[in-house]
Amino acid sequence: MSTEKRLARYALTSKGTILFALIMLSIAVSAELTGPFIAKTIIDRHISGIEQPWYESETNEHSVQFDGNAYTREAYLPEHAWRGDEVQILQIGTGFYFTREPLPTEGERTFENGVLSIQQEDVTYTSAADTLTAQEVLSFYEPEIGFIVRWLLLYLSLVTIAACFHYGKNFYLQKAAHKIVQRMRVDVFNHLSKVPVRYFDHQPAGKIVARITNDTEAVRELYMTVLATFFSSFVYIIGIYFALFLLDVRLAVMTLAVLPLLFIWFKLYRKFAARLNRTIRAKNADINASLNENVQGMSMIQAFNQEEQQMNSFDQLNNEHYRAQANLLNVNSLTGHNLTFVLKNIVFVALIWWISGGTAGLVTLGVLYAFVDYVNRLFEPVNQVMNQLANLEQARAAGSRVFELLDEDGADVDDTSTPRPTGEVVFHTVSFSYVEGEPVLQNISFQAKPGETIALVGHTGSGKSSIMNLLFRFYDPTNGRITIDGVNTKNYSPQALRAHMGIVLQEPHLFSGTIASNIAYGKPDASKQEIEEAIRLVGGSHLFKNGLDEIVTEKGSTLSSGQRQLISFARALLANPAILVLDEATSSVDTETERIIQTGLQTLKQNRTTFMIAHRLSTIQDASHIIVLDKGIILEQGTHNDLLRKNGHYAHLYKLQQGQVS
Template sequence: MSTEKRLVRYALTSKWTIMTALLMLAVAVAAELTGPFIAKTVIDRHISGIEEPWYETEAGSQAVSYNGAYYTREAYVDSSQIQGEPIQIMQIGTSFYFTEEPLPLDGSRSFQDGELRIEAGGDVYTAEAEPLSTSEVLAFYSPEIPLIINWLLLYLGIVFVASFFRYGQSYYLKKAAHRIIQRMRVDVFGQLSRVPVRFFDHQPAGKIVARITNDTEAIRELYMTVLANFFSSGIYIAGIYVALFILDWRLALMALVLLPILYAWFKVYRKFAAGYNRKIRAKNAEINAAMNEAVQGMSIIQAFRQEPKTEAAFEKLNEEHYTYQVKLLKLNSLTSHNLTFVVKNVVFVGLIWWISGGTAGFLTLGVLYAFVDYINRLFEPVNQIINQLANLEQARAAGTRVFELMNEEGRDVDDSEIPRFKGEVAFTDVRFSYKDGEPVLKGLSFRAKPGDTVALVGHTGSGKSSIINLLFRFYDPQTGTISIDGVNTKTLSPQAMRAHMGIVLQEPYLFSGTIAENIAYGRPDATRAEIEEAVRLVGGEDVFAKLTNGLDEEVSEKGSTLSSGQRQLVSFARALVADPAILVLDEATSSIDTETEMIIQRGLESLKANRTTFVIAHRLSTIKDADQIIVLDRGTILEKGTHEELLAAGGTYAHMYYLQQGQAV
């Protein structure tokens, strides 16, 4: 499914809110477009209308007294009230003249020696006329003033109505945008729980975070600003063209030349802008990844005096991001306001040429004013569309990146439950590789009985961690089977399996919160008594009692405020509270001090009791009591047996053990 279609699908999740917003927007735009029509009516009917024929009538509300007689405009007089021939008032510049001989309104006007002269189409018309004083002019305008005020009040009312609907449109559209992005972020974050662990092997955390935060923020602008501007501008343009055709269809046809120009520009702009925006979003993600890596590794960077190198690498990314930003800026600057300015002036030149050449025929002052006003208004939405094209392309590029993440193949989180494992684990002819053609495990077979402790030993790259990854179903083998209690793990829900499995890593990961909350992470419903009992069993009672708040001590990100030993004690207690049937200890005591290790070793017996335990260890002295020791080398099993059996065999294990003990082999 294309990015555009998926963006529309997300918009449809708030379709009623958006439709309400767009309906209010349509009402607001329609109200705003009445302005030029009201201005045209006021000019033609009430200001220029003074030049319409006047008739002598009886005194009345619309009658004007002049030279002892009352005159009423033709628009306000009934045929039965007419007395005599019509008279006319003509305007030349700022002066007004009274004549009893009506003259054509079209043509060049002049007044000299009591004679009014009109030249139109080669013909000359003359009539005797009298200049009117300011007070007399105001008297002839007096019937129009209340009507003009009524029109202005109507316009003010429309402005208030439009502002109310504008407010509603803005509120509901932004509300819908926030809700859509909320759903999208939930979906993206949920997708992170669905995708396999191998996805994170090749994706820096900063890039993933950028997709969830920065890219979704760019999409928010699509729904909140771009959509509003495009829809508003579309209604404006359609409404303006309707108004133009009502005013004068010939001038409206001339203005239609704008549409193909805009369409051509839109296609050209998208062709170049799409590529620039994709590069900008990609570079932005790389910057986030570099910053995330630098922040997390700052102690190492400073320890090895690599600040200049790190800064140079970051500056290179920043410079590449800046370069594409400038390219997009040039494209926007060259084509946005420049284009509308040129096209707008071309339209006005064409309009002036058409009118001055007489092609357009007679146009009233009100029609001309309204037409110029609408043309000016026409370029406001055009500018808005052009200015929002950059945001549109950014949103499309961001949407593509977000949906690429959501398109990753994953497995739905399954909340189903299965009975607690007895703990029998069997690997049968398991073959596995992270990359095609690079096997990590080569036909591996072994069995662990319930309650056994199985130690995995071998040099780096021998396959120890890969066995654990397969056991937890972070990955699945290409061939062979892994079974627990005789059931192929591929037929079980990974989440249901992991509910009965626990792991303690060499570098435990702690989350923000208290120590107690971290211990109860695998079982949030654990009671305080259960948490304290787990701490006691792993030997951490006295260690945590020294802290100011004890188990309620706040833990910062990754537990950086705690020592390595304290973090490992939390990790052991967390595994114990979770009460797993299968437990994995991955070099769990290799990075802590001897004193803490002695404390933990005493608690390990409590931790391993009635559990099938897998221990990855480099210090062989810690696994002498294991029920089974498996010696691995490049994905194959070299030896298998107890500590005494392997020493007696005198093979690889014996060689490694004696070397560690400092004894001659």
């Protein structure tokens, strides 16, 4: 499904709000577009209308007293009212002239020595005329003032209505946009929990964050600004063309030539801008990833004096982003005001030629004013559309990146639960590869009985962590199978399996909150007494002077490594897992804290199957079973004493750590 269709599907989730906003927009646009028609009516009927026929009449509310007689415009005389002689008022420049012998209104007008002349090609029409004073002119306009005021009040009311509906449109479109993007961000975040761990192995955190924040924000602009602009412009253009055709069909047809030019320009813009916008979004994600990496590693950067090197690296990314932005700016400049300005002037030149050549026929001043007004208004929405093309393409590029993340294969979170297993774990000739053709585990077989402690030993890259990844079902074996209580782990949902498993890492991950909330992370409904008991059992009660409500910042940076590790132990204990994994859990703490932790470990390992990954062999001497790994295969396995008697690889490592060999 295309990006446009998927964005439309998200829009349909708030279709009621959007539809209501667009209806309000249509009403507002319709109200605004009455302006030129009202102006045309005022000009032709009430301002230029003074040159329409007047008749001597009986005195009435629309009559004017002049030279001892009452005169009324034909438009205001009832059908069967008495009419006397027809008279006429004509304007030349700023002067107005009264004649009792009506003349044609078309032609060149002159007034000299009391005679008014109208020149039409080879024919001249003349009549005696009186020059009207300013007061007399005002008296002839007096019947029109009430009508003009009413039209202006109507226009003011329509403008007020349009403003109210524009406010409503903005409010509801923004509300819909926020709701859509909120739903999109929730969908993306929820999908992240379904995506296999392998995805995060190859994606920097900064890039993922950029998709959830920056890219969805660009999509929000689509629904809030671009959609409103395109729809309002569409309504404006349709309304304006409707009005133009009402005014003069031939002049309206002439302006239709603008539309195919705009369509061609639109297609050309999208061809060039789409590629540039995708590049910009990608570079922006790279910048986010670089910032995330630098902020997290700032202490290491400063420790090794790498500030300048990191600055150069960031500067290169920033320059690449700038160049892409500059290229897009060039494209946008060509499609913005310059294009619409040129097209508008072409239309005006054609209009002047059309009217001056007489091709358009008789055009009243009101029609001409309204037509020019509508043509000016026609290019306002066109210009707005052109200015929003950049945002449209940015939203499309951002949307495609969001949907790429949503299209990553994932498994739905399964809420089904399984009974707590006894903890018997068996690996049956398990092989595994992260990359096809590059095995990291080969024919691994061992058994862990309930309550036993299994230690995994080996150099970096020997496969210890890979075994744990398979046990937690972050990955599944390439060959062989893993069973828990005799059931293949593939028959469990990952969530049901992990509900009975716990892990303590070498560098425990703490979340922003309190010490108590971090301990209760695996059991959110735990009581305060349960949390306090958990930290007491692992021996950490006295290490937190401010109590369990102490605030924990991101990653627990204000706590010592020993405190963080004790919180991690208490968290695992409170969750009460049947299977526990300890990944170098004591390697980063001092001797005194390790002694406390070792005491806590005895409590933690009771009544559960425990897997320990260790480099310091002194910490695993009490293990029920030790498995020695090398390059993904099992070299040796047995108890500590058994392996020492074999005098093999394990015995060599142990003696080396004890300083018994050089």
